[in-house]
Amino acid sequence: MRRKTLKVPGLLALALVAAACAPNATQDSLQPAGPYAEKAYDLFVPVFWVAAAIFVVVEGALVLFVWKYRHRKGREGIPPQVHGNTRLEIAWTILPAIILAGVAVPTVTTIFDLAREPEGQVLNVDVLGHQWWWEFDYPEEGINTANELHIPTGRPVYLRLCAVGLGYGGQVAPSECQPGPPDGAVPAVVGDSVIHSFWVPELAGTQDVIPGRTNFMVLQADEPGVYTGQCKEFCGLSHTFMRFQVIAHTPEGFDAWVTGQQQPAAMPAAGTPAAAGAEIFSGQCIACHAIDGLQDANGEPVVGSNGGPNLTHFAAQECFAGCMLEINDDNLRRWLDDPPSVKAGSWMPDYNLSPEQIDQLVAYLNTLR
Amino acid sequence: MASVSVLAERSRGLLARPTATTGFWSWITTVDHKKIGILYGVTAMFFALVGGTEALLIRLQLAQPDQNLLSPSAYNELFTMHGITMVFFVVMPLSAAFFNYLIPLMIGARDVAFPRLNAFSYWAFLLGGIFIYSSWFLGGAPNGGWFGYAPNAVVDPTRGMTFYAIGLLIAGIASTVSAVNLAVTVINMRAPGMTLFRMPVFVWMGLVVQLLLAFSLPIITVGLVELLFDRRFGTHFFDPSAGGDPLLWQHLFWLFGHPEVYILILPAMGIVSEILPVFARKPLFGYQFVVFSGIAIGFIGFGVWAHHMFAVGLGPVANTAFGISTMIIAVPTGVKIFNWLGTLWNGDIRFTTPMLFSIGFIAMFVIGGLSGVTHAVVPSDYQQTDTYYIVAHFHYVLFGGAMFGLLGGLYYWWPKVFGRMLNERWGKVQFWTILVGFNLAFGPMHVLGLQGMPRRIQSYPESLGLTFWNLVSTIGAFIIALGVLVFLVNAVRSFRQPREMVADPWDARTLEWATSSPPPDHNFDEIPVVHGLDEVWHRKYAETEGGRVVPVPAGGSGESEHGDAHGIHLPGPSYYPFVASLGLPLAGYGLIFNWWLVAAGLVVTLTALYGWVLEPSAE
Numbered sequence: 008m009r010r011k012t013l014k015v016p017g018l019l020a021l022a023l024v025a026a027a028c029a030p031n032a033t034q035d036s037l038q039p040a041g042p043y044a045e046k047a048y049d050l051f052v053p054v055f056w057v058a059a060a061i062f063v064v065v066e067g068a069l070v071l072f073v074w075k076y077r078h079r080k081g082r083e084g085i086p087p088q089v090h091g092n093t094r095l096e097i098a099w100t101i102l103p104a105i106i107l108a109g110v111a112v113p114t115v116t117t118i119f120d121l122a123r124e125p126e127g128q129v130l131n132v133d134v135l136g137h138q139w140w141w142e143f144d145y146p147e148e149g150i151n152t153a154n155e156l157h158i159p160t161g162r163p164v165y166l167r168l169c170a171v172g173l174g175y176g177g178q179v180a181p182s183e184c185q186p187g188p189p190d191g192a193v194p195a196v197v198g199d200s201v202i203h204s205f206w207v208p209e210l211a212g213t214q215d216v217i218p219g220r221t222n223f224m225v226l227q228a229d230e231p232g233v234y235t236g237q238c239k240e241f242c243g244l245s246h247t248f249m250r251f252q253v254i255a256h257t258p259e260g261f262d263a264w265v266t267g268q269q270q271p272a273a274m275p276a277a278g279t280p281a282a283a284g285a286e287i288f289s290g291q292c293i294a295c296h297a298i299d300g301l302q303d304a305n306g307e308p309v310v311g312s313n314g315g316p317n318l319t320h321f322a323a324q325e326c327f328a329g330c331m332l333e334i335n336d337d338n339l340r341r342w343l344d345d346p347p348s349v350k351a352g353s354w355m356p357d358y359n360l361s362p363e364q365i366d367q368l369v370a371y372l373n374t375l376r
Numbered sequence: 377m378a379s380v381s382v383l384a385e386r387s388r389g390l391l392a393r394p395t396a397t398t399g400f401w402s403w404i405t406t407v408d409h410k411k412i413g414i415l416y417g418v419t420a421m422f423f424a425l426v427g428g429t430e431a432l433l434i435r436l437q438l439a440q441p442d443q444n445l446l447s448p449s450a451y452n453e454l455f456t457m458h459g460i461t462m463v464f465f466v467v468m469p470l471s472a473a474f475f476n477y478l479i480p481l482m483i484g485a486r487d488v489a490f491p492r493l494n495a496f497s498y499w500a501f502l503l504g505g506i507f508i509y510s511s512w513f514l515g516g517a518p519n520g521g522w523f524g525y526a527p528n529a530v531v532d533p534t535r536g537m538t539f540y541a542i543g544l545l546i547a548g549i550a551s552t553v554s555a556v557n558l559a560v561t562v563i564n565m566r567a568p569g570m571t572l573f574r575m576p577v578f579v580w581m582g583l584v585v586q587l588l589l590a591f592s593l594p595i596i597t598v599g600l601v602e603l604l605f606d607r608r609f610g611t612h613f614f615d616p617s618a619g620g621d622p623l624l625w626q627h628l629f630w631l632f633g634h635p636e637v638y639i640l641i642l643p644a645m646g647i648v649s650e651i652l653p654v655f656a657r658k659p660l661f662g663y664q665f666v667v668f669s670g671i672a673i674g675f676i677g678f679g680v681w682a683h684h685m686f687a688v689g690l691g692p693v694a695n696t697a698f699g700i701s702t703m704i705i706a707v708p709t710g711v712k713i714f715n716w717l718g719t720l721w722n723g724d725i726r727f728t729t730p731m732l733f734s735i736g737f738i739a740m741f742v743i744g745g746l747s748g749v750t751h752a753v754v755p756s757d758y759q760q761t762d763t764y765y766i767v768a769h770f771h772y773v774l775f776g777g778a779m780f781g782l783l784g785g786l787y788y789w790w791p792k793v794f795g796r797m798l799n800e801r802w803g804k805v806q807f808w809t810i811l812v813g814f815n816l817a818f819g820p821m822h823v824l825g826l827q828g829m830p831r832r833i834q835s836y837p838e839s840l841g842l843t844f845w846n847l848v849s850t851i852g853a854f855i856i857a858l859g860v861l862v863f864l865v866n867a868v869r870s871f872r873q874p875r876e877m878v879a880d881p882w883d884a885r886t887l888e889w890a891t892s893s894p895p896p897d898h899n900f901d902e903i904p905v906v907h908g909l910d911e912v913w914h915r916k917y918a919e920t921e922g923g924r925v926v927p928v929p930a931g932g933s934g935e936s937e938h939g940d941a942h943g944i945h946l947p948g949p950s951y952y953p954f955v956a957s958l959g960l961p962l963a964g965y966g967l968i969f970n971w972w973l974v975a976a977g978l979v980v981t982l983t984a985l986y987g988w989v990l991e992p993s994a995e
Binding site: 046069073076084088089091208211246351 | 726
C-alpha cells in the first residue's frame with residue numbers, strides 16, 4: 008500500500024518531466040545546433056542536474072520533517088527547545104559554497120571562451136537593429152539583407168552589433184557599423200535609436216544591441232536549415248514583431264547565394280504592370296529603400312536610400328516587416344495599403360496608394376528575385 | 377527663547393489640531409502606527425486586485441498564439457503597470473503594513489519614532505500610486521516596462537513614462553521617509569531589556585530592509601530625475617548622439633533594483649521566521665545565523681546588480697565578477713532555508729493556515745532560489761536572460777516567496793489586528809488553491825523560456841510550438857484568482873463575527889501577543905521589561921531541571937493589558953501630513969501640464985510643513 012502511494016507521484020513526476028518540453032518547439036535553446044549554443048547548453052545541463060539534486064534533498068527533507076513531526080492527537084507536552092547547532096551551521100555554509108565553487112570553474116572558463124574572437128575562416132557580418140527590423144550587412148561581400156541572415160555551415164560567423172536610429176535630439180546616433188547610404192544618396196535614418204537584443208537560441212546566446220556601443224558575438228550552425236530568432240530586449244511598440252531568420256547553407260550553397268545576391272535587379276519589361284510599379288517605386292519608395300539596378304526611363308540608375316530595407320532581392324526572401332509577415336501578394340497588398348495598421352508604430356507611413364498602384368508595386372516586387 | 381514661544385502661541389491658528397478618534401477624519405489625521413499599518417495593508421490589497429487583473433488580461437492575451445485581444449500598445453501598458461503595481465504598490469506597502477503595525481509592538485514601544493512623518497509616508501505612497509494610475513485617463517499609462525530602459529523610455533511619444541518617473545519619485549519620497557523613521561524606531565525605541573539580539577527576526581529583517589531602502593532609493597532617484605530631465609527639459613543623459621550613455625540608466629536602475637529584490641523578500645523571510653517556531657512549538661533554529669545571513673544578504677545584495685546586464689557587453693571580467701558574487705549570495709540564502717528546516721525538525725507541527733503558507737514559502741522559494749543560481753552561470757544566462765525562464769524565476773521568488781510569506785502573515789496577525797480570526801477552513805482552501813494555481817501558472821514558464829519565448833511580447837506565432845504551456849499558464853492564473861476570491865470572502869466574513877479575541881490565540885512567542893487583540897491605542901499599559909529572546913514564551917513556559925518544558929503555574933499567557941491606563945502621552949492626530957503630501961502630486965501634474973501647478977504644489981507642501989513644525993501638542 009505504502010509503496011503504491013509512492014509509485015504514483017513518482018511516475019507522475021517522470022511523465023511530467025518527459026512531457027514538459029514541447030517536442031515541436033522551433034526556437035529552442037534546448038536544441039543547440041552549433042558549437043556556440045552548445046557551450047551554453049553543456050553548462051546548463053549539468054547545473055540543472057545539480058540544482059535538481061539539491062531540490063530533491065531540500066524539498067525531501069521539508070516533506071519528511073513536515074510529515075514526521077506533525078502534531079498527532081494525544082501528543083502531550085512541548086518538544087525540546089533546541090536553539091541551534093554551530094557545527095551544522097558551519098557545515099551548511101561551507102557545503103553549498105563548495106558546490107558553487109565547482110559550478111563557478113566551468114562558468115568562468117566558458118565566459119572567457121565565448122568572449123574570444125574566432126579564428127580561421129570567419130564570416131564577418133554587421134547586425135544593425137532598427138525599430139523594428141534587422142539589417143544584415145556583409146562588408147566583404149557587398150551584400151545587404153533585411154531580416155534574413157544567410158550563413159554557411161561549419162564556419163564561425165562573427166557578428167558586429169549596432170543599434171541604428173535617431174537620438175532624441177533628432178541627430179543620428181553614432182554607430183560603428185553604419186554601412187552608409189548607397190553611393191550618391193542622402194542618408195535616411197528612420198526610427199529611434201533604442202536598445203535591441205539579438206537572439207537565435209539554437210545557434211548562440213543573447214547579445215544586446217545598444218545605441219552608441221559596438222558589441223560582438225559569434226554563432227555557427229552545424230547543419231543547413233532555418234533557425235528563427237527575435238529581438239529580446241523591449242524596444243517599443245512593435246518589439247513583438249522584430250523577428251528574423253538565420254538560414255544556414257552548405258558552403259557551396261552559400262557561395263551560390265552570395266553570387267546571386269551580388270547581381271543587381273533586372274528592370275521589368277516596359278509596358279508591364281511591374282514596370283509601372285518600378286516607376287512608382289522610383290518616385291516614392293526610394294526615400295527610404297534602395298534597389299540595386301533600378302533605372303529611370305532613360306536608363307540612368309535611380310539611387311535609393313538606406314532608411315528601410317534594401318529590396319534588391321526582396322522576392323527571394325520568405326518574410327518581411329521584421330518577419331511579422333510571410334511574403335505573398337495578399338500580405339503585400341495589406342501592408343502597402345497602410346503599414347501602421349498592420350504593424351503598430353511602423354515607421355513606414357501610409358502613402359495613400361490606389362489599389363491599382365498597389366497591384367503594380369506588388370507585381371514589381373515579385374520580380375526582385 | 378521667548379520669541380520661539382511667542383511664535384508657537386501664534387501658530388496655533390493655522391489649523392486646529394484634529395480631535396476625531398473614529399470615522400473618516402480619524403483615518404485622514406491619524407498618526408497611530410497601527411491605523412497607518414492598516415491603511416497600508418488595505419491599500420496594498422486594493423492595488424493587488426488591480427495588478428492581478430492586469431495579469432489576468434496579459435494571460436488571456438497569451439492563452440493562444442497570434443491573438444489580438446489586446447493591441448501591442450495596450451499590452452505594453454499592461455505589463456508595465458503590472459510590474460510597477462506589484463513591486464511598488466503591493467509587495468512593498470504590504471511589507472510596510474506589517475512593519476508599521478508590528479515593529480513598535482514587537483519592541484515594546486508606544487509608536488514609531490516620528491508618528492506624523494509616518495502618516496506622511498503613507499499619504500505620499502498612496503498619492504504616488506494614484507498619480508501613476510491617473511495616467512490611464514491623461515494620455516496613456518507608462519509603457520516602457522517597470523525597468524524603464526532608456527533611450528526607449530525617453531523617446532516614447534506618450535506621456536506614460538513621465539508619469540512613471542514622477543510617480544516613482546513620489547513613492548520614493550514616501551519609502552525613504554518611512555525607512556528612516558522605522559530604522560530610528562528600531563534603534564532608539566526598544567523597551568528596557570530589548571537588546572538587539574533579543575529582537576524578533578522579523579524586526580531584524582525590518583531593520584535590514586529600512587537600511588537597504590535608505591541606501592538604494594537615492595540611486596533610483598538620481599536615475600528617475602535624469603529620466604525626467606531627458607523627457608521634459610531636453611537633457612541627454614541617456615542619448616549617445618549627444619554624449620549620453622544608455623547603460624548609465626541600467627547601472628542606476630539595477631544598483632537600486634537588485635537591493636529592491638531583497639527589500640521585497642526579506643520581510644517575508646522575517647514573517648516566516650516568526651511563524652515557523654510558533655507552530656512547530658520550538659524556538660527558531662540558529663537565531664543568530666538567521667539574523668546574520670539576513671544582514672549578509674543585505675550587504676552582498678548591493679554587489680550583484682550587473683547580473684541583470686550579462687548580455688549588454690560589459691566584458692568577460694565584469695561578467696565573471698558579477699556571476700561569482702551572484703553565486704555567493706546563494707550561500708546566506710541557503711543558511712536561512714536550512715535553519716527553517718532545523719526549526720521544523722523534531723517539532724510538534726500544527727498545520728494552521730499561517731503555517732501552511734510558511735511551509736509553502738520554503739518549498740516555492742527553494743525553486744526560485746535554485747533557478748536564480750542558474751542565472752549566475754553566465755553563459756547559460758545568455759540564453760535565459762529576457763525569456764519567460766526569468767519571469768518564472770522571479771515569480772517563484774516574489775509570489776511563491778514574498779506573497780506566500782505575506783499571506784501567511786495576514787492569517788497569523790489578523791486576530792491581533794482585528795480581534796477576529798480568519799476562518800481556518802477557508803484559509804486552507806485558499807492555500808491549496810493558490811499553491812496549485814501558482815505552480816500551474818509559473819512552473820510552465822520555465823519551459824517556455826528555455827524553449828524560446830522572450831519576455832514582453834504581445835503575441836507569439838503558432839509555429840514556435842509554445843501554445844500548450846501558455847494555455848496551462850493562463851488556466852493557472854485564473855485558479856490563483858479563485859484563491860484570491862476565497863481570501864476576500866474570508867476577510868469579509870471575519871468582520872461578521874463578534875470581536876472577542878484573547879491576547880494570544882496561537883500560543884506565540886513575541887511581545888505583540890502580550891497586549892490585547894486589537895491592542896489599545898497606547899499598545900501597552902506599562903512598557904514591558906524584556907528578559908530574553910521569545911519574551912512572551914518564557915513568561916508562559918519554563919524548563920524543568922530535567923530539560924522538560926512545562927507551563928508556568930501562574931499562567932503568564934493571560935491578558936495583562938486592559939487598555940484603560942491613564943496619563944500616557946500619545947502623539948495627537950494631525951492634518952499636516954496629509955496636506956503636505958497633497959502638494960507632491962500637484963507639483964507632479966505641474967511638471968507635465970502647467971508650471972503654475974508646480975508652484976501651487978510647492979506652496980501647499982511648504983505651508984503644511986510650516987504648520988507641521990509649529991503645531992502645538994495636543995492637550
